[in-house]
Amino acid sequence: MARIRVLVVDDSVVVRRLVTDALSSDPAIEVVGIAANGQIAQAKVEQLRPDAVTMDIEMPVCDGIQAVKALRAAAYRGPIIMFSTLTERGAAATLDALAAGANDYVTKPANVGSVQQALAQVAGELIPRIKALVPRPTGGAVAGAPATASATGSTPG
Numbered sequence: 001m002a003r004i005r006v007l008v009v010d011d012s013v014v015v016r017r018l019v020t021d022a023l024s025s026d027p028a029i030e031v032v033g034i035a036a037n038g039q040i041a042q043a044k045v046e047q048l049r050p051d052a053v054t055m056d057i058e059m060p061v062c063d064g065i066q067a068v069k070a071l072r073a074a075a076y077r078g079p080i081i082m083f084s085t086l087t088e089r090g091a092a093a094t095l096d097a098l099a100a101g102a103n104d105y106v107t108k109p110a111n112v113g114s115v116q117q118a119l120a121q122v123a124g125e126l127i128p129r130i131k132a133l134v135p136r137p138t139g140g141a142v143a144g145a146p147a148t149a150s151a152t153g154s155t156p157g
Contacts, residue, residue, distance in 0.1 A: 003030040004134045007136045009041040009067070010083070011059040013109065018115075019083065021055055022122035029130060038067025042136075045076050052112040054126060055102070057084040062131050065093070065100050072101035079103040079133035081126065085110065104129050 008019045008031055020031045034050045034064040038055070039062040045053065053071070057064040068080055082097040082105040094105050106125040112118045 002136075003028055004130060004136070005030055005032040005048070005051045006130060007031075007033045007035065007041065007044055007048060007053045009036075009038065009053060009059075009064070011036050012054040012056075015056070015083075018020055018122055019124060019126070022119050023054075023130070025119070025123055026127050028136075029127065031042040038062030038064055038070070041067050042070050042074065045071055046074070050078060052078050052130050053080045054083045054106075055080055055097075057097060058081060067100050068097060079130070081082050081129055081133070083126065084108060103133055104133060 002005065006023055006029055008016050008023070010019065016034045016036075022032065023029045023031050032050055033044045035044045037059040041055065042062075044050075053076075055064040055067060059067075062070070064082060064084065068082075071080065080102045082094065082102045084093065084105070085108045097105060106122075106129065108120045109121045111137045112121060
């Protein structure tokens with residue numbers, strides 16, 4: 001079965017690594033790229049065509065909300081999950097991100113005791129959201145694969 005392809009966007013090297021490691025712990029998910037700001041993210045989305053994007057809000061050059069608006073204007077339809085210290089329930093930044101076209105949000109872990117706890121928290125929050133937002137084919141069919149005629153010669157309908 002094809003894995004869910006994710007682009008991780010954050011200006012912090014540490015956070016990009018944390019998210020990449022957390023998502024890579026699930027065999028159904030593959031991190032296909034990283035970007036340090038929204039401008040780079042726009043180019044990477046065009047180049048890599050990920051199934052989903054995780055996006056920080058506060059970044060230099062082009063912040064996450066500007067990037068979401070630009071991606072939606074460029075017809076990117078995959079889910080975008082905001083991942084920021086600013087994305088708490090009801091926070092203005094969260095509402096701005098959702099209004100710009102983001103699908104969901106996760107708050108970055110804060111004051112966790114260890115890297116392992118942070119990894120577990122990120123994986124526990126992001127993986128279920130990504131899986132819920134990215135439709136996966138069921139059975140043996142692969143999305144986008146051409147249908148083949150059955151052994152009886154009838155065409156698929």
